Amino acid sequence: MGLETKLQSIPAIASKVEFFINWARKWSLFQYPFVTACCGMEFMSTACSHYDIARFGAEFPRFTPRQADFLLVVGTISHKQAPILRRVYEQMCAPKWVVAFGACACTGGFYDNYATVQGTDKVIPVDVYIPGCPPRPEMVLDGLMKLQDLIQKEKLDEHLTHPKYKPMMP
Amino acid sequence: MSIEAVEKVKARFPEAIEAAHSQAGDDTVRVHRDSWLEVLGFLRKPLGFDLFVDLTAVDYLDREEELPRFEVVVHLRNMATGKRIRVKSRLPESDPSIQSLSLLWKGANWFERECHEMYGILFKDSPDLRHLLLYPEFEGHPLRKDYPIDKRQPRIPLLASEERRFSRPADETPHGHDPRFQEKP
């Protein structure tokens, strides 16, 4: 947004505005759960009452990339699915983050063969990696908290300077 | 067991049956591929094997020299009596084609589509042999024994290389790339 980037040049106001904007962003995350495989079961457990991702403000999934903040890649990405993942990522608006949930999304898991992409970071840039096969809900919440720390440290003109916002599709 | 089913098939098509066995309690019969459709049609209508359980193929590359390379395997079950039967047929590498079963059982079509893209077996007179689990740009038939497991065919240009860093072909030493164990030429 134009006003934010202009404010970046006035450090005294920028740091305070940054603090409040990032605080608001990290406690009201809209997730896009790109659920493919078994990790979806632990995602469902995390989202429900026992482990309760709602206490972090991140409970409501937005199934359209236009409205989502972070893309939660849950489960294995196959080569057939990779173009769809890239297209969904490209359709999201800045600021956006990607969380790779599960061993298959981080590095391909134990499927090292013709069909599986060896990690989501081969397709789109990733911010937080949550390992586990599948990760316990407590680990997912820990990963979410690390994402919140990342968001808190962001600058106002991140979407102009960070290389992950460079378009990849022709 | 469905021994009597096998006996009835042998009585009706004496020259089509090549072998039969009951290992582990599963009745199996191997037929010649030219009588594939007749034998299975006979099993379905008069003998009542109406549940189409499974269709798959096995690649016996270099394992059984005296028989052709591919084997198509069909499992059936008779819902009325509960008997099961397995019917197989061998296909040579030069011409891996066999009649399709889609007119006899509706479920056969998807199983044949998968078998075709994984092994390259052509099902003649099939209504639909498009790809099912793989994408149209994929080349080759991955479940054949001579397709290497880590040959990658990405659909879009990737951000980094996917090469296996720790791959060990069968003839390399178990110690891999440790320089202390390399043989000096």
Place this chain on the structure above:
Amino acid sequence: MTVDSSKDLHTDYIEVMMGPSHPAMHGITQIKLYLDGETIISADVEPGYLHRGFEKECEDHRWNQIVPYTDRLNYVSPLINNVAYVMAVEKLCGIKPTPRCEYLRVILSEMNRLTDHLTCVGAAVMELGAFSGFLYFVKARELYYDLMESVTGARVTYAWTRVGGMRWDIPEGFEAQSYAATKETRRILKEIDGLFTKNRLFLDRVVDVGVISREDAISYGITGPFLRSTGVAYDVRKAHPYSAYNEFTFEIPVGENGDCYDRYKVRMAEMEQSMRIIEQALGKLPGGPVNVEDPRFIYPPKQAVYTTIEGMINHFRLVYDDVHPPKGEAYGYAEGGNGELGFYVVSDGGNKPVKCRVRPPCFPIVAAFGKILEGHMVADIVPIYGSVNMIGGEMDR
């Protein structure tokens, strides 16, 4: 005076991709729909977006190393896959597990059948709009995840069975926790029954929707709750009793019409029958060892490994070289959450399979799904697909 404008307006069919990344697609499947307004003229289902090369990995791994891969096939009821695979290999080898192992496999399989049905019906009602119903189902499911964690150490994927037995025995306090879990589940299921079974909103969405006839279902190769909802009482646990199932009394719930409401009722009734089996099995659980005493398949006790040379060599052989089933082929099958889950294994006497094929129960159901959709509206896709219980790991392998 009425105006018939259909002749003046240019109408055409719309092609809509109900694409792979969609909230109602239970993972990733693509349905290409040809629509006339809201009515579906034809639907072309394209699976395969989760194809992970299970069979190719099996040919590259040893027999016991395949067990973790089988977990990830039907990931809502993973132990049933483990049990079915190991049963196929044991059938080929000709060994029979111990009675205690059979009982434990039955108990843990039925708990996994409960998690399967709870997840399936929970996700189905969530997609119809009843999100709080999903929370009830997952609350019940957590009880079984905790139980499985106390036995195996993992909540979702267990890799629990081995050829000839299991990894280890159940811990102390398992029976008491199981009885508490079944009591709590019955209470939760009663609440859910009150929420949905006679709810006019729910009935309007699911009654007479997604009907399939008996002959079509058998011709497609459909088994499991989908087939039982059409009236065919085929359940592998009764028709071909395996493990210890012939020692328990339970019923097979059967529907009449083959629509989504019958499938919902069949699944709810099956959950009650599963709990009956668990309680009967816990009541008469036999003692004894969990693994069969065969040095070709099972590790010797650690005392023998550290003190005798034979024990050490046996242990080393099994770790390094794994089991060697005899040459031949076998088809072992069990009743999975969706139907007959079969494993066709081919061995040439080596420690890796020549072929390990899984016969996925939801594969023929999704093959029929495209045909069932014809004539329905777009909004009917959601309850029909919810009752199909497509599990991507199993269908695409």
